Each structure stands twice: as C-alpha cells, then as structure tokens.
Amino acid sequence: NAGVIQTPRHKVTGKGQEATLWCEPISGHSAVFWYRQTIVQGLEFLTYFRNQAPIDDSGMPKERFSAQMPNQSHSTLKIQSTQPQDSAVYLCASSLVTRGDTEVFFGKGTRLTVV
C-alpha cells in the first residue's frame, strides 16, 4: 500500500498559467477529498467525491478552480489563470467509506508556487 500518491510534489507556474494537480487515492477507497494548506488560512476543505461522483465543492473558489474524478484511481484539481494567492500546499486524501469516524489518509501534498 503506497498510500495516497500526489504528483507533482512541487510545481511552479507563472501568473495566469494553468496548473493541474494529480492524485491517486488508495485502492478501494470510495471517498476522495482535496484540502488546501496555507500559513494564513491553515487547512481548508475544498471538495469531496464519493464513488467518483462530486458531492461537495463548497470550499472551491468558484471561478478558476475545478476538480474531476474520471475514474476510481485518480482525481485532478485544475486551477486556471493562477494567481499568487493560489500558492499553497494542496493535499489529496482518501478514506475507505464516508463516515465521521473513518480514518482519512493524506498524501504528501503538492506545493504550488505562483510567480
């Protein structure tokens, strides 16, 4: 079990460019989450998929952020027209089932730097 795999680990983009972040959840896990971590805001929920279906994207900035899960083995987070304030560590996570007491497993994150 390699855990949740995120690629790339580091990404530098120029302001206005597009960034795509990849996540491979743990095999067999039905729930996939994206969180964002910054010094100022801490850990923030972005979006959640259950059995590949988008369930809650309430944490996503509406205009430039989108997330997809085209199959059970990977999810992507796409940021269009990146801005310096998008610089953060983006964490993908997965859990076996969706229940409040279920352990959520986190990847090591992708550090996005917008210059």
Added chain:
Amino acid sequence: AQSVTQPDARVTVSEGASLQLRCKYSYFGTPYLFWYVQYPRQGLQLLLKYYPGDPVVQGVNGFEAEFSKSNSSFHLRKASVHWSDWAVYFCAGNMGYKLTFGTGTSLLVDP
C-alpha cells in the same frame, strides 16, 4: 458554526519532559475528534481518534488524548517527549465527511 481551536501556536518542551497540546471544539453535538501530526514535507498522519465511550484514547508512539464534554476539549498528552516528536500537530473534528482542522501547534523539542 463548527470550529476547532488550538490556542497555542508553538510549544517548546525539553526532551523527556511531559507534553500537553490543547484543543477546544465548538460543534452542535459531539463530533468525532482526531489528532493528526505533520512532519516536515510530509502529509498528515493520524495519531489517534475519539469514539464516544472511554474519555481517554490511546494513540501511536505513546500519545494519548482526553475528551471532556463539559469543557469541549480534546487535549493531547505524552508522558515523555522524544526529539523525533518535533512536528506540527493538528486537532480536527468531523460530523459527517468534512474534517475541520485547528490552526495547528508547532512542537519544538529542546535536546
């Protein structure tokens, strides 16, 4: 609104000393509660989680936490800190599927 508060941004302890990291929660009802640890350049790793029942929960690496409904708290403790415990610790609550995290406490260990 649901929230988790960690009032101490940074705590410094000497190696071998005891440790307590504070966590307060504010939820309508009693959430499931967790402590996660983040080592440098790593993701979050679960230390322990609270199930309704015994208020003291045992976790990995000698960590334990005590739940108090009257104080709305879930403090993390360790009897003897090791230098390898140097990390950032996050308290989190969950009522459904969405984890709500505290701001984290950086633990520094003096040799």
